[in-house]
Amino acid sequence: MRVSIAGESLDQLLSFAGGQHPYEVIVLLRGRRSQDTIIVDEFLLLPFASVWMNFAQFPVHMLPIDFSVVGTAHSHPTGATRPSTADLKNFYSRVMIIIGHPYRREDVVAYNSKGMRLPLDVND
Numbered sequence: 001m002r003v004s005i006a007g008e009s010l011d012q013l014l015s016f017a018g019g020q021h022p023y024e025v026i027v028l029l030r031g032r033r034s035q036d037t038i039i040v041d042e043f044l045l046l047p048f049a050s051v052w053m054n055f056a057q058f059p060v061h062m063l064p065i066d067f068s069v070v071g072t073a074h075s076h077p078t079g080a081t082r083p084s085t086a087d088l089k090n091f092y093s094r095v096m097i098i099i100g101h102p103y104r105r106e107d108v109v110a111y112n113s114k115g116m117r118l119p120l121d122v123n124d
Contacts, residue, residue, distance in 0.1 A: 026056035071095035
């Protein structure tokens with residue numbers, strides 16, 4: 001499995017994460033699956049998300065049914081790009097993207113539900 005995201009969307013996500021530092025951010029990823037690739041088209045802000053300096057969450061029961069959601073992305077203000085145990089326990093949908101401080105393209109990593117790193121393609 002691979003993950004593909006538009007460069008413009010990724011840059012917006014990086015800017016959002018940087019603007020909220022030192023707090024975490026969390027968003028839903030909307031897109032589709034095409035063969036062995038998850039294609040991320042856009043991200044959605046969560047109005048009921050709770051964010052702190054080392055934690056972000058959202059109430060899953062408050063989300064509308066949306067089959068175009070392919071995963072989540074959240075920041076790690078510490079710079080770590082590995083998923084924590086809590087990240088894996090709260091995995092939602094097909095893919096999780098972690099954005100580490102200082103929020104550059106090379107600080108973005110995608111994972112599956114088992115915590116295995118997935119290839120990430122940025123399409124400019």
